[in-house]
Amino acid sequence: MNPVYTPLRRLSDSIRSREASPVELAETFLQRLGKHGPALNAVVTLTKERAMKQAKKAEEEIKKGKARGLLHGVPWGGKDLLATAGTPTTWGAAPFKDQVFDYDATVVEKLEDAGAVLLAKLAMIELAGGMGYRQPNASFTGPCATPWSLGHWSGGSSSGSGAAVAAGLVPFAIGSETWGSILSPANNCGVAGLRPTYGRVSRRGAMALSWTLDKLGPLCLTADCCGIVLEAIAGPDPMDQTTSKRLYRYTLKRDGLRVAVPKGVTDGVAESVSKNFDEAMMEVEKFAEVEEIDFPEFPYEAVTRTILNAEAASAFDEFTARGLARGLTAPECRYGPYARTAVLATDYLRALRLRGRMARIAEDVMETFDAVAAPSRATTVPEIDKEFRKATPGTARDIMGALGNGAGLPAISVPSGFDGEGLPTGIQFMGRAYDENAVLSVAVAYQSRTRWHTMHPDRFTQ
């Protein structure tokens, strides 16, 4: 069996039946990370020693009949903002390139408990994009490319997590999202990316950009894989007081699915993205009841933007005061943090007060639906060497991103086709708080009727 581009369920079956060996899998994917990672700028650090130790342990356990579940012996890569004891955790930023923690992030611990094998720390936009980057070249490891075209951007800030999965360098990866950082690389790299409900996954040991907006989630080949990984990483954590006490089990709803489409959702969206979205919705209509909805006028973007600006300014207060931003890669990130120190406390609190209203608006509008559908991104994939606004001008508002992140709602992006240049486009399904299984049900049903997720870039399939 060729393990590359094999979805998790099948990979797991082959490990349990001992058709595939965890040690050989680790070696295969480490070799691919070493061979293809540099061309994509997708990898920061290979954790080879740790990987081989974990893989040998998994192999021994499986031989002895001790099964830890679907991720036992499966290799993975983590965004380089997850603390891993003894290896550098750079946050994608030159000023932190030698930073080493003496503990593992809770997500890393949970995946170790599940028997998964950590192969690499993956590239990311410096400080998860918190300094206001405007171009792909905003990481000390260089701009990360989508495997579909080395001249185009992987998306960010979980850049390497998207690119590594799409290039078949790891079977799955963990990314983080404050506003768009999982859905964007999932879209640009043509993979599935799941942003869980805020508090579903512990943030302990992950770089904080915005305490009340940051979420950790999986990027995988399929929506089904995302559900499997989420089950392994979700759950309460006494070390992160914001984690929910609700336990999560991945299950799918097969019938009676209801999907909403916001009125005017493709206004200002690039033509090819809009066309692929319309075609995707024709597929969705075959298995779900689809209805148009209207989100009322509300300053969604202003609420989420103000919270992000104020919390990021505070999280990086010392960094800013010490002038360390001067060492960042993108010129705009070197002065980006200063302006946001001007957010007034009363405006931050006003945003937090309005957040309650925003959450209730979301619940009122979405209560009878399993998911709200929209294009994952309004624009096509940007070129790697240009500022976003010049490369892909667009006028669409990002209400889904502002509302979804501001209210802490789960969403998944899955591929919806390709544009005229052969670059992927995505469709997102966003659900009510704690309804990951509803959005996964819709995404899995959609992927069972489409083949976009089975297509992989030629350069990496040989």
Add this chain to the structure above:
Amino acid sequence: MDSMEAETLFRLVKEKYGDKIKEDELEEVKKAVEKIVETSMELRKVELGNWDEPFTVFKPYRRDEE
């Protein structure tokens, strides 16, 4: 956008961090402060009542209740 508020906040930023910002970057910082004020003005247009609390729960801490 309230240009006086933006100008005042920009002066504050310049006062606090001016030694860390290059001359040619100041104009960009000023534009970013203006954007922040513009965003705040959008928030201030929405009426809130005294009972509209921040959507964040504070819990008094006791180790034995962890």
